[in-house]
Amino acid sequence: MIKVTYVxxxxxxxxxxxxxxxxxxxxxxxxxxxxxxxxxxxxxxxATCHCYVDEAWVGATGPRLDGEEDMLESAAxxxxxxxxLSCQIKLTEEMDGLVVHLPEEQV
Ligand code: FES
Numbered sequence: 001m002i003k004v005t006y007v008x009x010x011x012x013x014x015x016x017x018x019x020x021x022x023x024x025x026x027x028x029x030x031x032x033x034x035x036x037x038x039x040x041x042x043x044x045x046x047a048t049c050h051c052y053v054d055e056a057w058v059g060a061t062g063p064r065l066d067g068e069e070d071m072l073e074s075a076a077x078x079x080x081x082x083x084x085l086s087c088q089i090k091l092t093e094e095m096d097g098l099v100v101h102l103p104e105e106q107v
Contacts, residue, residue, distance in 0.1 A: 002091045002098070006033050007054075009104045020093070024086035024100055025049040035102035042087035044068065048106040049086040050075040054099035058082060061089050061098070077103030 001017040004027055008014070018027040028036035028049075037048035044067050053061050064072075065088050072079050086100065 002093065002096045004091070004095070005097075005099045006035065006051075007099060007101045008035050009102055018091050020091060022091050024051060024084075024089040024091070024098070026087070027091070028086065035106070036086055037106045038087060040087075044071050044085060044088065047071045047073075047075040047085060050077060050079070050103050050106060051084055051086040051089075052080065052082045052101040052103065053084055053089075054101060055082065057095070057098050057100075060092075060094045064088070075103070076105045076107050 004016050004018060006014045014033050016027050016031040025036055025038045025042055029038050039048040040046040068085050068088055072083055
């Protein structure tokens with residue numbers, strides 16, 4: 001299992017355990033974590049799965065994929081260099097312990 005910690009905008013933390021191939025978005029939805037909506041189901045058509053990868057994990061999650069940059073322009077909250085679409089972060093063994101921060105709002 002791969003542990004992911006979601007840190008809400010108010011600082012509260014929720015841990016979840018996913019499997020290889022889950023995405024940070026799908027895991028959040030399956031675990032009922034507030035703060036990730038994932039309206040388009042992961043097809044990079046919405047930006048309601050925006051998250052900020054914790055500084056310590058930027059290397060493990062890698063760069064944004066093609067198309068993510070454009071979609072992030074329609075994110076509801078501020079976008080920074082650690083912004084990702086969580087539906088595009090597929091869990092790998094190297095991401096065990098991953099921490100992502102959730103934006104103030106998604107819509
Ligand atoms: S779920 Fe829609 S872009 Fe990620």
